[in-house]
Amino acid sequence: MDSSTLFSVAPTFPMDEGRIRDRSREMMLRSPSTWVPLLIAGAVGFALEAGMAGFVLLLGVTAALVFRYWNKQRPAVDAASVRELIGESNAEQDQELKRIIGNLTSKGLPQYAQGLGRFLSLKQKIEKEVHHSKHLAVFSQEVEKGVDGICAEVCREITGIRAREEGLGEILTSRDPTRLDRLESARNKSHAAILNAYTSLYQVHAEILGLVSDPLERKTPEDAKDQPGQRLQEILGGLRDEADMIARTHERIRRTLEECPSAVETTKPGAFC
Structure with missing residues (x-):
């Protein structure tokens, strides 16, 4: 391979x-x-x-x-x-x-380069916003862990796709349709995992900005074991938890602003009346 x-830089x-x-x-x-x-x-x-x-x-x-x-x-x-x-x-x-x-x-893989570029852009926005707001400081470390893990695993998935594609020529001339089916299935699962990762990161960013109020729905695949994207799905689970927490925090902040706006300016992050 x-x-x-592969992403070779340590997480924050x-x-x-x-x-x-x-x-x-x-x-x-x-x-x-x-x-x-x-x-x-x-x-x-x-x-x-x-x-x-x-x-x-x-x-x-x-x-x-x-x-x-x-x-x-x-x-x-x-x-x-x-x-x-x-x-x-x-x-x-x-x-x-x-x-x-x-x-x-x-x-010669511009489609993956473009996709990873969008992950990079979203990563930068999330990190900027999560450290900018004092109300979200309590979540910054866990969000950083989730974002770093997602980016590393997306790179791993892309590397895995490339490695599997290297055998495509031999598979196409193998006279074994099941091998091609397995390759297509693995590629589809990796693509779906990357798509879900971006969707979740986008939702996290939206929650940080306070644009949405409904927590993310948690969906755990039943047969994810030893499948492409398994580790990515595990990291996404933790990131979804962070999105839920951020959404609930925004609700508390909004309620606090309505009930005692002056207290928000004088209390420490995480302390609400």
Whole structure:
């Protein structure tokens, strides 16, 4: 199997805690709130001719105050680090999808390239909107997982279709109609799985925008085991759950806006009156 169209970039979540800590440390070190007070302390010590002991004392007190300041700011810094890492991860995934789209185009498969391009566009819209709204922040990680998983599995399905198609010439001259029937059945199931994936992502985006209010209907295939698109259907199940939750959240938000609009502006995400 040609793996050049497989999605090889890691999902955004789960996010390594060590990466968050390292990024937060970098942000604090390069912040003026860290080095400006130390420069001022050094300048004061020089102006007062404090000597070595004075310099050490001034810098020590200043460093302690800076450390205390960042301890209080740590939750906000970590949140900013997570946002930055999410943006970098999503950009890397987008580049990977663009690579695969180019690969499909160069191999004479523009129909799959066009389809995957629409998945990429919808992925970007969902990620932008889900992180833009404070009311949906509680769902952002699970939606990210679902979207990342869907895109990876769509690439896997397309790769599987290509691998099966490579044997079409031999099948057409095999004098065995059942082999052709099996190939057609597998292709149809993969196409249906990709179509359902796009439909579900489109519905999730609509829910995020608050354009629809009815939760998605959950449909689980009875004979999905070991069939093309099985893993894709499993991921879709989780994504549908997220769409349901988003729809219910929008209902709560709308009710809150009607009942106590002033409270929405002052409460934290997920807290409703």
